[in-house]
């Protein structure tokens with residue numbers, strides 16, 4: 001199965017932020033999206049999950065319109081969007097009903113893995129930022145998406161959460177989930193991703209396979225070196 005971003009341009013009202021973005025995401029691969037603050041990473045992801053409609057171009061899943069395929073997508077946003085009037089338990093129940101999930105096995109595994117059990121009856125206001133982020137991660141994972149779209153997930157996580165989340169991304173990739181990961185952590189992007197897109201001022205500046213980045217002629221070059229050479233080109 002393939003998610004295709006075909007020459008997508010878009011932004012907010014009349015303000016165009018991203019221009020002519022194109023790539024294909026296959027199931028079982030992780031694409032990293034990196035760029036400076038304001039480069040347009042979140043805006044790109046919003047076009048993929050359908051929060052924003054492209055001004056030009058289109059997003060398709062298996063060549064079908066995004067709308068008909070939207071249940072195959074899940075988003076982990078950079079800031080968790082939790083409902084203030086629902087407890088953690090009620091959030092998970094809501095997702096279970098929405099996606100008609102009949103078993104708690106996977107949910108229970110994740111709740112223990114991310115140490116959420118003691119918070120299960122709390123409302124979002126009583127949760128730390130990192131715990132809210134974990135609730136958002138679990139909510140996205142239990143919906144068993146074909147494509148998981150992730151916006152800068154690492155910032156609020158403690159070292160243990162970071163380790164388990166990174167391992168979960170590798171597991172999901174093995175289970176044939178296609179993942180887009182927007183992040184500022186270039187070392188994590190380099191180790192986890194199959195391909196990297198560098199976005200700069202709304203333009204897709206580089207789109208490389210990790211095998212290309214680690215090929216002989218670039219063997220002493222890191223993603224960080226490539227990143228800086230791209231973003232400082234014009235200065």
Ligand SMILES: Nc1ncnc2c1ncn2[C@@H]1O[C@H](COP(=O)(O)OP(=O)(O)OP(=O)(O)O)[C@@H](O)[C@H]1O
Nearest residue numbers: 012017035036037038039040041042043044078152
């Ligand atoms: N809701 C919005 N309404 C209007 N403009 C917005 C909105 N969200 C973002 N922008 C603008 O779009 C541009 C790109 O922002 P975006 O959040 O996509 O960047 P980013 O690469 O994700 O940055 P960061 O790394 O800081 O998260 C910025 O100039 C920002 O001001």
